[in-house]
Amino acid sequence: MTRVFSGVKPTGHLTLGNYLGALRRWAEVDQHRADALFCVVDLHALTVDHDPARVRRLSRQAATLLLASGIDPERCTVFLQSHVDEHTRLSYLLECVATDGEMRRMIQYKEKAPRERERGTSVRLSLLTYPALMAADILAYGAHEVPVGEDQTQHVELTRDLAVRFNQRYGHTFVVPKATHPKVATRVMNLQDPTSKMGKSDDSGPGIVYLLDEPDVVRRKIMRAVTDSGLDVVHDREERPGISNLLEILAACVGGNPEDLSGAYQSYGALKKDTAEAVVELLRPVQERHRELCADPGYVEQVLRTGAHKAREMARPTVDTAYRAIGLLPA
Numbered sequence: 001m002t003r004v005f006s007g008v009k010p011t012g013h014l015t016l017g018n019y020l021g022a023l024r025r026w027a028e029v030d031q032h033r034a035d036a037l038f039c040v041v042d043l044h045a046l047t048v049d050h051d052p053a054r055v056r057r058l059s060r061q062a063a064t065l066l067l068a069s070g071i072d073p074e075r076c077t078v079f080l081q082s083h084v085d086e087h088t089r090l091s092y093l094l095e096c097v098a099t100d101g102e103m104r105r106m107i108q109y110k111e112k113a114p115r116e117r118e119r120g121t122s123v124r125l126s127l128l129t130y131p132a133l134m135a136a137d138i139l140a141y142g143a144h145e146v147p148v149g150e151d152q153t154q155h156v157e158l159t160r161d162l163a164v165r166f167n168q169r170y171g172h173t174f175v176v177p178k179a180t181h182p183k184v185a186t187r188v189m190n191l192q193d194p195t196s197k198m199g200k201s202d203d204s205g206p207g208i209v210y211l212l213d214e215p216d217v218v219r220r221k222i223m224r225a226v227t228d229s230g231l232d233v234v235h236d237r238e239e240r241p242g243i244s245n246l247l248e249i250l251a252a253c254v255g256g257n258p259e260d261l262s263g264a265y266q267s268y269g270a271l272k273k274d275t276a277e278a279v280v281e282l283l284r285p286v287q288e289r290h291r292e293l294c295a296d297p298g299y300v301e302q303v304l305r306t307g308a309h310k311a312r313e314m315a316r317p318t319v320d321t322a323y324r325a326i327g328l329l330p331a
């Protein structure tokens with residue numbers, strides 16, 4: 001059976017980008033057709049300046065939102081990364097297979113490291129080595145597929161390279177995984193700056209729709225989205241990034257494709273209004289379920305405990321094999 005692994009990092013409140021690019025597909029598709037593991041990758045949240053209480057809060061909230069999105073712990077494995085030691089055990093071996101040049105070429109490092117310096121905080125070494133830990137997340141479980149948004153493609157490519165290299169040098173140990181992406185909305189853009197990704201750790205609140213935004217806040221953010229000069233509604237990511245972003249969000253919410261939908265609109269205002277309502281309706285059940293789950297925190301904790309136990313059992317044999325293959329004696 002196909003094994004699927006994916007994760008979300010608790011560095012901020014989850015966004016519409018996380019939902020359309022990842023969570024929704026995990027819930028609607030992946031958990032039904034594969035042996036799936038979904039992880040709140042909390043160790044990754046420590047790679048930038050962080051507040052421990054906030055990481056704790058956001059980790060709990062992210063786990064709750066996975067369940068609220070329809071991920072069913074009876075069908076798949078839901079857990080926190082830090083509860084399963086195999087991730088860090090394997091990460092070190094992969095650091096011994098990766099090169100520093102490879103790590104420095106990662107787009108996210110190149111973007112985030114200068115941002116950290118601008119803020120006057122030093123760049124953590126873990127920000128550079130992060131992709132080795134992400135590779136370990138995936139390879140420890142022998143995942144065949146990694147359902148992610150477009151921004152994670154390079155990290156999954158690196159994971160493949162490390163798996164192939166390890167297998168060639170030390171004997172076949174890892175499944176070589178591949179990234180899978182949603183058909184539309186694989187890269188949801190910031191509403192105020194449609195040339196940058198809608199990212200949960202960004203500072204620009206008005207350009208980001210959070211999963212837990214109240215309906216009126218969602219409406220306001222979408223109605224105030226930056227649009228392009230020109231008046232006709234066309235889907236063209238290069239020339240009309242603002243309108244194309246709205247068309248893609250709408251297409252992801254109602255089905256269909258952005259090109260076809262563009263023909264139905266004569267004005268930007270009508271497109272914004274329909275997009276806003278479609279997003280409000282998309283988020284409504286998630287928010288309702290989130291409210292219910294918040295009333296029962298013991299349930300979420302129990303899901304995470306059971307998930308960690310299952311995940312440990314799945315990861316340990318592969319990580320033990322990797323330790324032996326690379327030349328370490330068994331304990």
Ligand code: TYM
Nearest residue numbers: 006007008009017018021022041134148149186187188198
């Ligand atoms: P993270 O936490 O930034 O994002 C979680 C998932 O949401 C997708 N996503 C988006 N998709 C479309 N449009 C957007 N604007 C948008 N923003 C985020 C991401 O592509 C991702 O699928 N490094 C990963 C976390 C990670 C991981 C892993 C993922 C750690 N280990 C192993 C898969 C497998 C990250 O930072 O995702």
